[in-house]
Amino acid sequence: MADKKKTGLLASIGDSQIWKSIFRTGVPVTRRQRMMGVLNSVFLHLHPVRLPKHAVKLKYTWCMGGLSFFLFLVLTISGILLMFYYRPTVEYAYTDIMDLSEQVPLGIMREIHRWGAHAMVIAVWLHMFRVFMTGSYKPPREFNWAVGVIMLFLTLLLSFTGYLLPWDQLAIWAITVGANMARATPFLGHEGPGASLLAIGDINLVSMTSDIRFALLGGRFVGEGALLRFYVLHCVGLPFIIAILMAVHFWRVRKDGGISTPV
Amino acid sequence: MLDGIKAFLDILSKPQISFTLIIFIFPFVIPPTMWFEKWHRKLGLHLLWTRKGGLYMFAFITIILLLGFFDENFGKILGKPDNVPIIILIYSVFFFLWLSMSSAYKNDERMARGEKVEEDYGPDEKVLVWPDLVYIEMIALILMTVFLLVWSIGLPAPLEEAANPSLSPNPAKAPWYFLGLQEMLVYFDPWLAGVIFPTLIIVGLMALPYVDDNPKASGYYSFANRRASIFIFLFGFLTLWVFLIVVGTFFRGPNWNFFGPFEEWSVAKVVPLTNVNLSEYVWVKMLRIGLPSHPLVREVVGIVIVVLYFGLPPVILARGKLRGLVERLGATRYALVIFLALSMMALPIKMYLRWTINLKYIIAIPESFFNI
Numbered sequence: 001m002a003d004k005k006k007t008g009l010l011a012s013i014g015d016s017q018i019w020k021s022i023f024r025t026g027v028p029v030t031r032r033q034r035m036m037g038v039l040n041s042v043f044l045h046l047h048p049v050r051l052p053k054h055a056v057k058l059k060y061t062w063c064m065g066g067l068s069f070f071l072f073l074v075l076t077i078s079g080i081l082l083m084f085y086y087r088p089t090v091e092y093a094y095t096d097i098m099d100l101s102e103q104v105p106l107g108i109m110r111e112i113h114r115w116g117a118h119a120m121v122i123a124v125w126l127h128m129f130r131v132f133m134t135g136s137y138k139p140p141r142e143f144n145w146a147v148g149v150i151m152l153f154l155t156l157l158l159s160f161t162g163y164l165l166p167w168d169q170l171a172i173w174a175i176t177v178g179a180n181m182a183r184a185t186p187f188l189g190h191e192g193p194g195a196s197l198l199a200i201g202d203i204n205l206v207s208m209t210s211d212i213r214f215a216l217l218g219g220r221f222v223g224e225g226a227l228l229r230f231y232v233l234h235c236v237g238l239p240f241i242i243a244i245l246m247a248v249h250f251w252r253v254r255k256d257g258g259i260s261t262p263v
Numbered sequence: 264m265l266d267g268i269k270a271f272l273d274i275l276s277k278p279q280i281s282f283t284l285i286i287f288i289f290p291f292v293i294p295p296t297m298w299f300e301k302w303h304r305k306l307g308l309h310l311l312w313t314r315k316g317g318l319y320m321f322a323f324i325t326i327i328l329l330l331g332f333f334d335e336n337f338g339k340i341l342g343k344p345d346n347v348p349i350i351i352l353i354y355s356v357f358f359f360l361w362l363s364m365s366s367a368y369k370n371d372e373r374m375a376r377g378e379k380v381e382e383d384y385g386p387d388e389k390v391l392v393w394p395d396l397v398y399i400e401m402i403a404l405i406l407m408t409v410f411l412l413v414w415s416i417g418l419p420a421p422l423e424e425a426a427n428p429s430l431s432p433n434p435a436k437a438p439w440y441f442l443g444l445q446e447m448l449v450y451f452d453p454w455l456a457g458v459i460f461p462t463l464i465i466v467g468l469m470a471l472p473y474v475d476d477n478p479k480a481s482g483y484y485s486f487a488n489r490r491a492s493i494f495i496f497l498f499g500f501l502t503l504w505v506f507l508i509v510v511g512t513f514f515r516g517p518n519w520n521f522f523g524p525f526e527e528w529s530v531a532k533v534v535p536l537t538n539v540n541l542s543e544y545v546w547v548k549m550l551r552i553g554l555p556s557h558p559l560v561r562e563v564v565g566i567v568i569v570v571l572y573f574g575l576p577p578v579i580l581a582r583g584k585l586r587g588l589v590e591r592l593g594a595t596r597y598a599l600v601i602f603l604a605l606s607m608m609a610l611p612i613k614m615y616l617r618w619t620i621n622l623k624y625i626i627a628i629p630e631s632f633f634n635i
Contacts, residue, residue, distance in 0.1 A: 034393040047396060050389040054382035054483075056396045059366065062359060063403045070404050074411065094425045101422065111415030118348035119411065121440050125352075126359055132471075132496055133363040135481040135489065142472030149468045156440055163438050168423040170345075173435040177445065181457025184632065192454050193633040221428065260482035262383040 046250055048258055055259040060134070064127035068155075069246070071120035078113040079235065086165070088231035090224050093167035117159050124155050136260035144252040147245055154242045161234035164227060172222045175230070179222065182213035189213055269334065272327070273523025276514060279618045285502050286611065295494035312365040324357060337524045340513055344421045347414075349439055349512050356505055360497075366484035374487070382483040433517045433530065442511030443504050449519065450613045452624075452634045460606070464499075467603045471496075474600050476591055499607060538623035541565045558628045565626035569635060572609075577601040 013019055014027035025036040038044045054060050085104065086096045100110055128148065131137055137145035164175045183189040187198060188211060195206040208220055218225025253259070275281060292308055294300040303309060310316045328350065331337035340346065370380040379385075390396070437445045447456035480488040514521055516528035545564045546554050555561045577598060581589045589597045616622040626635040 028393055031391070034391050038392050044392070044397065047392045050391055051396060052386075053384040053388040053390050056390055056399055057382075058399065059362070060382055060484075062362075063399070066400055067403060067407055070407060074408075090426075097422060101419065108412075108415040111418070111420045112411055114420040115347075115414045115418070116411055118439075119351075119407075122348060122352055122355060126355060129356075129359060129500065130363070133367070133493070134484055135479075137472040138475065138478065138481040139472065145472050146469040149465060152468075153465055159440065160438060166422060167426045169426060169430070169432055170421070170423045172426040172428065173432055174437050176431075177435050177437045178441060181444075181453045184453035185458045186454055189454075189458075191632050192458075193628075193631055196631055223428070262380050262482040263478075 046254075048254065051259070052261050054261070061259070062126060062130045064123050064130055068120060068123040068127050071116050071123055072242075072246075074116050075113060075120060076239065078109045078116065081109045082113055083235060088165065088227050090167065090227060093165065093227060097166045097168075113162075117162060121155060121159055124152050128152060134260060141252075141256045141260065144249060144256055147249050147252065151242055151245050151249065154238055154245070158234060158238045158242065161230040161238065164222070164230045165234065167227065175226065176222050179213055179217055179226070182216055183208075183211060185212050265330075269330070269525040272330075273525050276523050278510060278514075278521060278614070281510075282502075282506075282611070282614065285506065289498060289502065290494065293490075293494050293497050295491050300490070309368065312361060312368050314365075317361045317365070320357065320361065324353065328353075331524055334525050336527045337513075340524075340528075344418050345439070346512060347418065349509065352505065353509065356501070360501070363484055364486065367486040370483055370485050371487040374485070380483040380485070434515060434519050436511070436515075439508060439512055442515075443507035446507040446511045446515070447610060450610065450617055452632070454632065455635065460610075463603060463606050467607075470599060470603070474592060474596050495604070503607065503610060538617070538621050540624045540627040541568075541622060542627060544620075544622075558630055562626045562628055565624070565635070568625060573602065573605055576605060 007015075010027070020026060023037065024040050025033045028034040028037040035049045038047060038049050082100070085100050087093065097110070100107055131145065131148070160175075160178060164171045183191045185192045187194045188206065189195060190204075190206050190208050190211040190213070192206075192211075195211070196204065198205040208214065214220065216226075216229070217223075218229045275284075290299045291303055291306060292311065294303040311320065328341065331341045341350070366381065370382075373380055436442065444456055444461060447460060450456070451460070475489075475492050477489055477492065479485070486493060513524055516522040517530040517532070518534075520532050520534050522528055522532070541564060542554060542561050546552060546561065559566070580601065581597065585597070585601075588600070592600065613622075613625075616625075624634045626633065628634065
């Protein structure tokens with residue numbers, strides 16, 4: 001064909017059957033293609049197709065919600081890699097971490113995971129700070145704010161449960177300090193106000209081996225049971241819950257009218 | 264000279280002094296009422312949110328941290344790998360506070376002139392998500408990844424000695440984001456500091472949109488329209504949360520004693536424990552008849568005080584200053600707001616009772632772990 005002039009590599013890739021089978025809309029050049037590209041992608045369709053102009057300004061959004069989500073993904077991936085090397089038993093936990101830092105070539109997954117977790121806690125706080133300062137919690141977004149508060153709490157719990165896993169001095173004593181709070185829970189902890197009221201005759205229903213701290217630690221102190229419980233909560237339980245809430249959160253951002261706009 | 268400054272900062276950072284200063288200065292910096300607003304302007308504190316003011320505050324924080332890094336004692340604590348997040352927290356909270364307040368002030372000025380706020384481009388100004396948003400997102404992800412990689416390569420994750428249940432470190436600290444709660448343990452028992460207060464924080468935050476009925480200023484930065492709610496939120500976030508985390512991280516050493524930033528963490532430091540319960544003040548020191556044996560009789564004064572503390576102000580305020588609020592919110596939500604506010608204020612109040620009259624518990628019924 002005469003008019004088939006110089007087609008670049010990129011353009012011919014964009015024209016190929018493989019590319020078109022993956023990205024139905026082709027290379028996003030025209031306005032229509034760009035809109036369809038967002039609509040047709042399972043990932044990008046978290047976003048609307050068009051946004052009010054202030055919604056893409058960093059000065060307004062601080063990008064902290066997005067970064068919180070991104071850090072969650074980074075932590076999930078690095079966490080999965082760490083799970084290949086780590087056994088949650090008192091016998092192996094600490095030595096597995098030692099091996100991880102000394103034997104695994106180019107191993108910075110533990111660093112990524114640890115510093116990324118700190119960064120996520122800060123990012124979540126800052127996201128909340130921004131949402132407050134722009135008044136974005138106000139109707140109709142009040143329920144989504146509440147969902148966000150629960151996720152903030154879950155983020156801290158995720159970090160807290162992960163704190164124990166290296167099984168070093170820092171870990172068990174930080175968790176001991178934290179878990180000792182639980183025994184003072186009113187009615188549910190054996191040193192909590194009102195716990196002694198829950199008794200049948202002389203038998204206390206809430207004792208050192210049946211209170212909420214025992215349930216949390218799977219024992220009377222931070223030991224084998226606590227390590228396994230925290231591991232399961234950290235790797236499966238809490239991420240499962242927070243992932244569901246994230247879906248709700250993102251969905252509601254869209255359903256409540258998208259990012260907040262001046263009213 | 265330098266030693267003098269350090270000694271001065273050591274004294275300044277004592278909770279009794281630093282917290283008092285913050286409480287007094289805070290309403291002038293974030294003025295909740297027009298009266299404070301007037302002084303805020305007169306003292307020139309609104310200049311904090313200008314570019315110059317931001318730079319001065321940034322320089323101030325940096326100078327103190329630099330002073331700390333090159334100090335033998337403070338440097339040890341600041342240099343701990345696990346305290347890097349605190350330094351990031353200090354800078355980022357400062358920066359975003361400045362950014363949001365300066366945006367808010369600019370918007371307030373625009374509105375006062377009758378102009379639209381900065382965020383308001385009108386309903387027709389729209390941009391496409393591809394490319395305007397996805398590119399920003401991609402750049403943010405890349406920068407975050409680079410930041411994490413540099414941090415991770417530069418600073419190995421610390422690993423202490425293997426867990427040893429029979430050897431407790433001194434001080435044993437909770438993770439840094441819970442240090443505000445651990446700091447509260449100095450003043451309240453675990454059932455309050457570790458259970459009730461965290462629950463109230465979560466409940467209070469979740470209740471916020473249901474009790475803040477001010478429909479103004481949603482979707483843009485603004486201060487003038489919602490000064491009271493911003494004041495309350497920032498007071499909780501900055502002083503009762505972030506500040507207490509900083510205190511817990513940097514100023515709490517062995518035996519959870521207070522140490523100034525430039526002081527050496529010495530295990531030998533002894534702080535006399537002379538705290539006295541209210542019941543002892545009443546029955547032993549004032550009435551001189553000894554403690555009654557029944558706990559409810561013994562603690563009757565404390566119980567009355569606590570009941571009055573939570574019962575009286577809502578009623579008085581509902582008939583006086585906050586009458587409008589009751590009408591707008593209804594009795595239930597009004598009661599919730601006042602209860603949460605009084606609970607929040609209970610922390611500073613207990614702090615001052617401890618510092619001034621060495622009060623241990625207002626109500627002390629250790630028989631059933633009910634100490635307030």
